[in-house]
Amino acid sequence: GAGVSQSPRYKVAKRGQDVALRCDPISGHxxxxxxxxxxxxxxxFLTYFQNEAQLDKSGLPSDRFFAERPxxxxxxxxxxxxxxxxxAVYLCASRPPSTTGRGAGELxxxxxxxxxVL
Amino acid sequence: GExxxxxxxxxxxxxxxxxxxxxxxxxxxxxxxIWYKQESGKGPQFIIDIRSNMDKRQGQRVTVLLNxxxxxxxxxxxxxxxGDSAVYFCADPSNTGNQFYFGTGTSLTVIP
Numbered sequence: 001g002a003g004v005s006q007s008p009r010y011k012v013a014k015r016g017q018d019v020a021l022r023c024d025p026i027s028g029h030x031x032x033x034x035x036x037x038x039x040x041x042x043x044x045f046l047t048y049f050q051n052e053a054q055l056d057k058s059g060l061p062s063d064r065f066f067a068e069r070p071x072x073x074x075x076x077x078x079x080x081x082x083x084x085x086x087x088a089v090y091l092c093a094s095r096p097p098s099t100t101g102r103g104a105g106e107l108x109x110x111x112x113x114x115x116x117v118l
Numbered sequence: 119g120e121x122x123x124x125x126x127x128x129x130x131x132x133x134x135x136x137x138x139x140x141x142x143x144x145x146x147x148x149x150x151x152i153w154y155k156q157e158s159g160k161g162p163q164f165i166i167d168i169r170s171n172m173d174k175r176q177g178q179r180v181t182v183l184l185n186x187x188x189x190x191x192x193x194x195x196x197x198x199x200x201g202d203s204a205v206y207f208c209a210d211p212s213n214t215g216n217q218f219y220f221g222t223g224t225s226l227t228v229i230p
Binding site: 055103 | 218
C-alpha cells in the first residue's frame with residue numbers, strides 16, 4: 001500500500017521479554033519518527049531519523065528503548081526487558097521531503113503497534 | 119518546556135452544526151501549529167497547519183484561527199458530519215521542527 005505500515009498491530013509480552021516493532025515508511029520519505037501514545041493521551045515523541053541517521057533520541061524513556069534504521073528505509077523500535085509501564089500504542093510516522101512543498105508538520109502516521117505488557 | 123493543551127476533553131455536537139475546538143499554547147516563540155485528527159484505532163491524520171504570520175487559514179470545511187496575543191488557536195469544522203467524530207490534537211513543533219508536542223486531545227462526538 002501507499003501508507004506507513006507497522007507490524008505487528010498487536011503484541012502481548014510478558015514482563016521482562018524483549019519486543020521489536022517494525023515500521024515501513026512511505027517510499028521516498030527520508031524523515032521517520034517514533035511516538036508513544038498511552039491510553040487517553042496524545043502521542044509523545046520518542047525519536048527521529050533522517051535517512052539512516054538518528055538525529056534526535058531525546059524522547060526515549062530509558063536505555064531499554066532502542067531504535068534503528070540501518071538502510072534509511074525500514075525502522076525497528078526495540079524494547080528490552082519490557083515493563084508494564086511500556087504498555088502503549090507505538091506510532092511511526094514519515095514525512096515527505098521539503099521539496100514537495102508540504103509543510104514541515106505534515107506527518108503521515110501508521111496505525112500503530114499496540115503493546116500490552118503483562 | 120513547551121506545552122499545548124486543549125480546553126475541553128470532550129465535545130458533542132449535532133450533525134450539521136459547526137464545531138469549535140480550542141487550544142492554548144504557552145511558548146510565545148512558537149511560530150507553527152498543526153491540527154491532527156485521530157479516529158479510533160488509527161494513527162493521527164494531518165488536517166491543517168498555520169504559521170504565525172497568519173491569523174486564519176481555511177481548508178475543506180475547516181478553518182484554523184490563531185490569536186497570538188492570547189496564545190490561542192481554534193479549529194472550526196463547518197457542517198459537522200458523523201465522520202468527523204474523532205480525537206483532535208493541536209501540535210506545536212519544537213524549535214527544531216522535528217519534535218511535535220501534542221496536547222491531550224479533544225474527543226468530538228457527532229450526534230446524528
